[in-house]
Amino acid sequence: MTEDITPMDFFPYQSLRKGQTEMMEDIYLAIKKRKQICAEAPNGFGKTCVALCGVLPWVKENDGKVLYCARTHRQLDRVIEELRAINSEEDVVSGVSFRGRRHMCLNPFVLENAGVVASISEICSELKSGRRCAYYEGLRRERNPKQLLRSMPRQVLTAPEIIDIAKRKQVCPYELAKLLAQVVDVVALSYLYVFSPWVMDAFLPDLETPLSDIILIQDEAHNVPSTALDSASDSLPLSSIKQGMREAAKYNDSISNNFCRGLAQCIVDSSKNLENDEKLVDSEGVYQAALILSGLDEKSNTLEHMIELGAKIRRGLIKDSRFPVSYIHRVGEFMLKWRASSGRPDYTFLLSSSKGYSGSRRVALDLVALDPTVITTPILKQVYSSVAISGTISPLSAYAEMLGFESNAELVAYQSPFADENRLGIIVQDIDTSYNGRGSDLYNRMVDHCVSVADATPGNTGIFTTSYHIAKSLLKAGLEKRLKKQLYMEKQGMKGRENDDLVENYKRKSNDGGAVLLGVQGGRNSEGGDFPGSTMNSVVVVGVPYARPTPRIESLINYFDNRFQGKGRDYAYVLPAMTRATQAAGRPVRRLSDKGAIIMLDRRFATPYLERFLPKWLKDVVEVLPDDPLKISERVIEFFKN
Numbered sequence: 001m002t003e004d005i006t007p008m009d010f011f012p013y014q015s016l017r018k019g020q021t022e023m024m025e026d027i028y029l030a031i032k033k034r035k036q037i038c039a040e041a042p043n044g045f046g047k048t049c050v051a052l053c054g055v056l057p058w059v060k061e062n063d064g065k066v067l068y069c070a071r072t073h074r075q076l077d078r079v080i081e082e083l084r085a086i087n088s089e090e091d092v093v094s095g096v097s098f099r100g101r102r103h104m105c106l107n108p109f110v111l112e113n114a115g116v117v118a119s120i121s122e123i124c125s126e127l128k129s130g131r132r133c134a135y136y137e138g139l140r141r142e143r144n145p146k147q148l149l150r151s152m153p154r155q156v157l158t159a160p161e162i163i164d165i166a167k168r169k170q171v172c173p174y175e176l177a178k179l180l181a182q183v184v185d186v187v188a189l190s191y192l193y194v195f196s197p198w199v200m201d202a203f204l205p206d207l208e209t210p211l212s213d214i215i216l217i218q219d220e221a222h223n224v225p226s227t228a229l230d231s232a233s234d235s236l237p238l239s240s241i242k243q244g245m246r247e248a249a250k251y252n253d254s255i256s257n258n259f260c261r262g263l264a265q266c267i268v269d270s271s272k273n274l275e276n277d278e279k280l281v282d283s284e285g286v287y288q289a290a291l292i293l294s295g296l297d298e299k300s301n302t303l304e305h306m307i308e309l310g311a312k313i314r315r316g317l318i319k320d321s322r323f324p325v326s327y328i329h330r331v332g333e334f335m336l337k338w339r340a341s342s343g344r345p346d347y348t349f350l351l352s353s354s355k356g357y358s359g360s361r362r363v364a365l366d367l368v369a370l371d372p373t374v375i376t377t378p379i380l381k382q383v384y385s386s387v388a389i390s391g392t393i394s395p396l397s398a399y400a401e402m403l404g405f406e407s408n409a410e411l412v413a414y415q416s417p418f419a420d421e422n423r424l425g426i427i428v429q430d431i432d433t434s435y436n437g438r439g440s441d442l443y444n445r446m447v448d449h450c451v452s453v454a455d456a457t458p459g460n461t462g463i464f465t466t467s468y469h470i471a472k473s474l475l476k477a478g479l480e481k482r483l484k485k486q487l488y489m490e491k492q493g494m495k496g497r498e499n500d501d502l503v504e505n506y507k508r509k510s511n512d513g514g515a516v517l518l519g520v521q522g523g524r525n526s527e528g529g530d531f532p533g534s535t536m537n538s539v540v541v542v543g544v545p546y547a548r549p550t551p552r553i554e555s556l557i558n559y560f561d562n563r564f565q566g567k568g569r570d571y572a573y574v575l576p577a578m579t580r581a582t583q584a585a586g587r588p589v590r591r592l593s594d595k596g597a598i599i600m601l602d603r604r605f606a607t608p609y610l611e612r613f614l615p616k617w618l619k620d621v622v623e624v625l626p627d628d629p630l631k632i633s634e635r636v637i638e639f640f641k642n
Contacts, residue, residue, distance in 0.1 A: 005060060007053040010092065012085040017417035017592065020050050026412055027054025031215060031385050036409040038221070038388045038400045042416045042617035043586040044594070047389045048075075048219065049082040052186065055215045055387065056086075056093060059185050064384065065209045066095075066186040069194055070219040071227070073099060074530070076159070079188035079219075083156045094155040095186035096162065096177055098193065104163055104173040106135050109321070121202065124174075126314055126324045135172040145183040152180070178206045191224060195375050196231035211382035218403070220527075221388035222579045225372035225402040232369035235352075236334040237362055238267050244306075244327040253309055256328045259302045262294025263331070271353050271363045278352035278366070280551050283342040286349070286365065287335065303339070306332030338367055345562075346371040348555035368552055370559040377404035392582040394615045398575055401564055416617035418589055424597040424639040425585075425622035426632060427606040433466065433543030434604070443477035445627070446601060450474065450516075450540050451482045452629035453599050456636035459510045459534030461485070462517045464526045464584040466545040468492045471518055474542075483516055485509070490519035499524060510534040521545040526584035536588045538597040538636065544604050546577045578613035581605070585618055597636050 007024035023039060030037040031054070041047050055066055068079050076097045083095045098104075101120045105111055110123050127133040149155065152165070159177065166173035181187045193203050194216065204211070218224050241264045248257035266289045270281065296302050310329020317324040341347040350366040369375075380386050386405070393399045396411040416423070428449060433442065454461040465471045471489065480487045488506040490499065503525060509515035511534060519525045522545060547553050553573065561568030581600070588596025598618065604610055606624045614622070625632060 005057045007057060010053040010056045010086050012049070012082075012088055017046055019414040019417060020046055023047075023050045023412070023414055024054045026410065027051060027387055028057060030387075030410045031055055031058045034385055036380065036386045036388075036405045037412065038393065038396050038403065038405060038409055039412050039414065040390060040393045040396060040615060041414040042418070042589075042615065043391045044589060044591055045391070045414065045417055047391075048078050049085070051217050051219070051387055051389055052079070052082055052086070055217065056185070058384075059215065062213065064213045064215060065184075065207070066215050066217060067194060067383075068186055068188045068217045068219065069191045069224075070188065071191060071223050073103075073159075075219055076188040076190075079186065080156055080158045083186060084154075087156060091155045093186060094149065094184040095188065096157050096180045096184050097159045097188040098174075098177055098181070098190070099159040100190065100192075101174050104159060104177065106163075106167065106173060107133055109323075121199070122314075123324060126318045130315075130318050132318060132321075133172065135166070135170065136175055138169065139171040139175045139179070145179045148176075149180055149183050155184075178203075181206070182208045191218075191227045192231060194379060195224065195228045197375065199231075200379070211379070212384055214383045216379070216383045216386040218386065218388040219390070221390045221403060222393050222399060222583075224376065224388070225399075226576070228372035228375035229369045232375050234334060234337060234367045235364045236331065236338075237364040238264060239362075240327050240330055241267070244331045247313070247327050251309070251313065251328075253328070255296065255300060255302055256306050256309060256332075258294040259290060259296055259306065260328075260331055262292070262296070263290035263335075265293050266290050267351065267363060267365065270351055274351065274353040274363075276354055278350045278551055280555070281349050281351045281365075283338060283349040287339055287342075303332045303336045307336065334365075334367075338365065341367060346374055346559065348552065348559075350552060366552075368555065370556055371563060372402055373404035373563075380404050380406075391586055391617070392579050392615055394578075394582075394613055398567070398571055402571060413616050416620070418592060418594075418617075420621055421642065422593075422595045423589055423617075423621045424636070425600070425618055426598070426635065427600045427603070427622055427624045428627055428632065429603050429606070429624055430627035431601055431603055433470075433602045438473075440477065443473050446542060447474055447477045447479045447482060448629040449599070449601055449632060450479060450542070452633040453538050453540050453597070453636055454483055454485055454514075454516050456633040456640075457514060457538040457597065458640050459514045459537040460506065460517065460531070461514070462519070462525075462531065462536045462539040462584075462587055464519050464521045464523070464539065464541055466521055466543040468520055470542065471520060474518070479518070485513060486515045488515060488517050490517070490523055490525055496524075503529065507531070507535040510536075521584045522580040526580070526587065529587060531587050532591050533594060537595065537640070538599065539585060539588050540599045540601055541581050541584050541605075542601045544577050544602055544610070545580045546573065574610070575613060578610060582613075582615055582618060595640060597639055599632065599636075 007028050027037055059066055070076050080097050083093055086093055101124060128136050162177050163173040166176050192199050194200055241260050244260040245257055266286060306328050310326035313326040314324035348368045348370060350368060352366050353363050388403055400409050400411055450463050488502050506515050506517050556572040557568040560572040564571055585598045
């Protein structure tokens with residue numbers, strides 16, 4: 001490739017949407033200057049293709065690599081689709097997509113036994129070290145990744161395609177993907193591969209590419225801060241500690257047995273009056289109380305002993321062809337991390353009690369990380385450059401700070417390519433869904449608006465509430481009975497396949513009188529769902545999805561106040577809520593030809609305080625209308641007729 005290569009040399013489509021040229025050039029120039037760039041563009045803009053075209057010139061000129069991070073399998077598949085479009089005339093780029101080991105593993109022993117206590121990666125590590133995985137052994141003879149890539153049916157491969165190839169070769173798909181990743185231009189993978197310290201340390205060396213030769217693209221970057229916090233947090237349920245006691249008794253180990261018993265007693269005593277709630281605890285105090293109750297002291301080196309014993313137990317189980325799980329190891333590992341984090345201002349320590357899907361009570365120690373930049377900044381400093389893109393990343397300055405971007409990072413928002421007349425935004429006055437205002441009258445009024453919008457919409461309607469409790473309250477107030485269209489409801493704890501079937505059945509109704517999908521903001525359908533055309537003509541965003549003000553949230557607000565110059569409430573409380581709301585609002589308009597009506601059912605969206613968190617593509621088309629379902633209905637009917 002020559003020095004004259006430009007983003008347009010990769011752009012695969014005959015026509016450009018409004019703003020795409022500017023975004024490609026902005027990304028390209030930022031990369032050349034080795035600057036970070038944070039870009040907001042609406043859904044349907046074509047961000048994936050544009051971002052790839054913006055970085056590929058540098059990759060080709062410098063023999064670099066792109067790590068394209070996203071949250072869902074669908075988003076990763078989209079990266080591969082765009083790379084194939086770029087290769088439509090000739091192979092100019094190569095790429096692979098990853099999925100987690102659980103989704104790529106062929107070993108029936110692992111698939112049948114992998115559980116929450118021992119991660120599948122730990123099991124794989126044990127099997128590989130003992131040379132007890134035939135699929136891994138089958139790949140050990142492959143030494144030349146370039147030759148391996150040339151033997152593939154194409155230069156751009158999805159994870160499912162790699163799995164199919166591996167099945168035929170009887171080799172490990174995950175390890176096959178890692179070999180191919182060494183020599184391709186683009187690797188599409190989950191955030192966790194980059195922003196989970198444990199996964200990153202295990203995965204990045206296998207790329208055999210220095211971080212300084214890597215461009216990091218963070219798609220749907222509004223998810224990155226919460227992903228980073230989740231990856232650095234941990235939880236130890238009381239049930240695992242009790243399992244540790246049973247395991248210690250089986251192996252006749254008094255130290256592990258006594259410590260697990262003391263820790264369990266400490267947790268039980270502290271959680272007696274804790275129902276579906278959480279409270280702050282003294283991290284070192286919990287450990288010391290467990291030692292006292294167990295009759296042990298610091299000289300016992302209890303946690304180190306438990307980890308060493310747990311490792312021996314796991315190795316023994318592997319030799320016996322049994323699942324290598326050790327609760328003793330899990331308890332020791334968690335408590336070492338708990339103690340190592342003690343005294344750090346960027347962590348908080350909680351005792352939580354909640355009700356599981358089965359109705360049983362779950363009591364746990366929660367180690368909660370508070371600073372996403374502790375995870376993101378070390379990576380961003382090492383990669384050559386980073387590109388963050390999203391349709392809901394307003395205000396840009398706030399997200400740039402929480403992503404750990406440098407102060408000189410480029411912050412750019414792009415206009416919507418959709419004609420204004422194809423989008424209608426309505427904020428309803430005098431409806432306030434905040435906790436203090438809730439009651440039967442409010443729920444009846446919300447149902448009035450939901451029904452009026454659904455009736456006025458030619459195709460499908462989506463209704464996304466702030467919680468499953470609110471969704472159930474709308475049903476109790478007669479939503480399903482009053483709707484003229486069939487209602488499909490997303491349920492809490494619904495399995496992926498079940499939800500996919502629900503959505504497909506809902507979409508099929510779009511040309512058969514229409515239907516209504518009831519879900520929650522922040523759920524899989526309000527963020528990951530794609531509803532082009534009449535599969536969702538209208539969406540009703542019911543309320544502002546503020547998190548419950550728990551000790552966890554209060555700790556995050558207080559920490560962010562210190563970390564981000566008094567912006568704790570904005571960054572830790574308001575911004576996540578508004579991001580969930582605007583993600584839901586963006587479901588209807590996915591293609592240039594789509595028409596979509598967005599009804600924000602809460603007057604607070606129109607206040608100056610919250611309006612600053614609305615993205616430009618929505619703010620440009622918003623009207624504030626009175627609390628009158630008939631007038632809202634008339635406005636929606638008029639919009640679709642025009």
